[in-house]
Amino acid sequence: MRDEQGENVEIVEKTEIDGLHWERNSFFRTGEKNRILLTSENSLFSTIVWHGDSPSESEYPHFALHFAGDxxxxxxxxxxIEGEFVDCRKDSPTLHKHIKMKWDADPxxxxxxxxxxxxxFKNLSSVVTRNEPVLRWDPEPDPLFSQGVDIFNINPTEEANRFPVISPHRYVLPLEFHASFAKQQRKWAKQVKFFPTRVQIGDAIYLLAAKIDGGPTAADLRRLPKAPT
Structure with missing residues (x-):
C-alpha cells in the first residue's frame, strides 16, 4: 500500500486498532541472518534507545501519548516483549479500545x-530499539497539546475509558522540518540530560522539565489545564 506521502510500504500484520500495525523494514542481506537496516520511507532522522538491565528500567513507567508524531x-x-495500547483519537471508531500484544524482536x-x-511497553530489559518518527502539524491543535513537550503520560493503572480524548495532528511535516527538528534535539541534548514529560496527578496536569542554567539538572513543575475526557 501507499502511505500519506505516496511511498510504497508493506503492512505485514494488522491489529484491532487502525493505525497500529507492523510494516516491513528495508534492508540489505549480508548473510543468512545478518542485516544492514536502511532508513525508512519519509524519515531523515532516527533515535536509538537502549533500555537498561535493571528491573526498574524494563518497562515504561507510564503510557505515552503523542499528539504530533507517529x-x-x-x-x-x-x-x-509486551505492549498495551489505548486508542485516544476523538474521531476513531475504536476510541478507548484497549489491546495487549506480545512479540519477539524482529529487525x-x-x-x-x-x-x-x-x-x-514491558519486558524491555537490555532491549535496543530504533525509532524513526513521522512528525505532524495542525493549524488547529488539540487544546491539550504542548508545543514544547509532545508527550503526555498516563498512569498504567488508569481505566481505558478514562484516558483523554484528543485530536492528534493531521498533516505530515516536510522532510526538511524533520532535519531541523533533529538539529534542535542535538542542541537540547548538549544543554540538559533530562527528557521533558507531562503527567497527570489527581485533577491537574504537570510539566516536568529540566532548567537550562549551566548547572545541575533541576526539575521544574508547572501546573497546566486539566485534560478533557
Missing amino acids: DRLTFVNGKG DRRLVVRAGIAHW
Whole structure:
C-alpha cells in the first residue's frame, strides 16, 4: 500500500486498532541472518534507545501519548516483549479500545503507532530499539497539546475509558522540518540530560522539565489545564 506521502510500504500484520500495525523494514542481506537496516520511507532522522538491565528500567513507567508524531519502532533484540495500547483519537471508531500484544524482536519489521494511540511497553530489559518518527502539524491543535513537550503520560493503572480524548495532528511535516527538528534535539541534548514529560496527578496536569542554567539538572513543575475526557 501507499502511505500519506505516496511511498510504497508493506503492512505485514494488522491489529484491532487502525493505525497500529507492523510494516516491513528495508534492508540489505549480508548473510543468512545478518542485516544492514536502511532508513525508512519519509524519515531523515532516527533515535536509538537502549533500555537498561535493571528491573526498574524494563518497562515504561507510564503510557505515552503523542499528539504530533507517529512512532515507528524496530525492536532489534529481545524476547517476550509486551505492549498495551489505548486508542485516544476523538474521531476513531475504536476510541478507548484497549489491546495487549506480545512479540519477539524482529529487525525485519517495525511497529507503527500513530499519533493519538497511547502505548506502554514491558519486558524491555537490555532491549535496543530504533525509532524513526513521522512528525505532524495542525493549524488547529488539540487544546491539550504542548508545543514544547509532545508527550503526555498516563498512569498504567488508569481505566481505558478514562484516558483523554484528543485530536492528534493531521498533516505530515516536510522532510526538511524533520532535519531541523533533529538539529534542535542535538542542541537540547548538549544543554540538559533530562527528557521533558507531562503527567497527570489527581485533577491537574504537570510539566516536568529540566532548567537550562549551566548547572545541575533541576526539575521544574508547572501546573497546566486539566485534560478533557
